[in-house]
Amino acid sequence: MSPVIRRRLEEIFGLCLALQQRTDLHVFFDIHGHVGVVAVLVRPASTDYSANAEGTRTDLFKDEASFGLDHASYDFLTPDQRNDRCLSELTRLRDALSDFADHAEVSA
Known part of the structure; x- marks a missing residue:
């Protein structure tokens, strides 16, 4: 992992922490290292996580x-192209989460 990719991941995690601290929203930050994916999910504090509530949950933000991109399906890309593609995706996620956070209500 390049230092730039790591910093972008840290920025996204930092946004999740800040959102969690200043709102009553439920913020999930998941790293799926085996496939090289980070996922962010935000739900209302009133979310029911019981089994019988499955399918009724509201996602306020999901991306x-x-x-x-180290697996064989990306062999056609050079290492620099892989890095650029990942950085672009992470930047898009960071910017979308930042925009969401800017409009989230601060908890009382």
Whole structure:
């Protein structure tokens, strides 16, 4: 993982922490290292996580991005192209999350 990719991941995680601290929203930050994907999910504090509530949950924000394209299906890309593609996806995710966070209501 390049230092730039790592910094972008840290920025996204930092936004998740800030959102969690200043709102009562439920913020999920998941790293799927085996496939090189980071996912962010935000739900209302009133979300029911019981089994019988499955399918009724509201996602206020849901997005993901690749941070590693090392598997065979990306062999046609050079390492620099893979890095550029991941950085572009992570930047898009960061910007979308930042925009969401800017409009989220601060908890009392």
